[in-house]
Amino acid sequence: MSQEEINNPDNSLDATPKQQEPVSETTSETSDEQQLEQIQAKADEYWNELLRARAELENMRRRHSRDLESAHKHALDKFVTELLPVCDSLELGLNAAGNEEASLASVRDGMDMTLKMLIGAIAKFGLEQINPEGESFDPDLHQAMAMQPVEGQQANQVIAVMQKGYRFNGRLLRPAMVVVSQ
Numbered sequence: 525m526s527q528e529e530i531n532n533p534d535n536s537l538d539a540t541p542k543q544q545e546p547v548s549e550t551t552s553e554t555s556d557e558q559q560l561e562q563i564q565a566k567a568d569e570y571w572n573e574l575l576r577a578r579a580e581l582e583n584m585r586r587r588h589s590r591d592l593e594s595a596h597k598h599a600l601d602k603f604v605t606e607l608l609p610v611c612d613s614l615e616l617g618l619n620a621a622g623n624e625e626a627s628l629a630s631v632r633d634g635m636d637m638t639l640k641m642l643i644g645a646i647a648k649f650g651l652e653q654i655n656p657e658g659e660s661f662d663p664d665l666h667q668a669m670a671m672q673p674v675e676g677q678q679a680n681q682v683i684a685v686m687q688k689g690y691r692f693n694g695r696l697l698r699p700a701m702v703v704v705s706q
Contacts, residue, residue, distance in 0.1 A: 606645040613638040654689035654700045656682045665689060667699040677705040 617634040620626050643653065654665055661668065661680040669686055677683060682702045689700030 603649055606648060607642075610638060610642045610645060613641055650693040651697075652691045654691060655685055656689075656700050656702060657685045658682065661702070661704045665696065665699055666702045666704075668704045669701045670703045671706045672703055673706045679705055681705045 613634070617631065617638060620634060621631045656662070656666055659682050661682055666682065666689065672683065674681075674683055681704065682700075683705050684703040685700055686703065687698075687701040690697045
């Protein structure tokens with residue numbers, strides 16, 4: 525490069541890059557604006573997805589709450605339906621017992637059948653009676669109310685059941701109240 529070219533700033537070689545510089549800045553600004561628009565569009569898209577996800581979550585919460593409320597409200601429908609025949613039988617028994625022609629034996633038989641209906645109905649739902657008469661005493665299932673010496677009976681045997689116990693789906697609800705041999 526000559527001294528003249530260095531001293532002359534309006535040189536044609538230097539002019540070309542100067543003219544291209546504004547063009548590249550305009551291109552750069554346009555490119556930046558396009559990138560900004562793309563980024564803004566992507567952000568809007570993500571924002572809309574977030575709003576839709578929040579709305580879906582809120583709908584699921586409401587649906588779950590409504591389903592749970594319905595389940596609580598109708599949870600006992602099947603159980604109550606199974607108990608209705610027992611109620612009907614008790615009403616018939618009361619009407620029959622009020623009749624002058626009723627005998628003690630027929631009322632007793634009716635009560636026995638009604639009790640069997642009740643035990644059958646609740647057994648369908650997992651309730652199990654504990655009647656341990658003649659079995660060994662089990663402190664996990666039985667509650668000893670008294671101990672009596674009995675000839676010819678081993679110790680710790682249930683000789684009488686004062687009140688039956690109940691298990692519901694394998695969990696003890698009430699222990700059987702028993703009299704145990706000494």
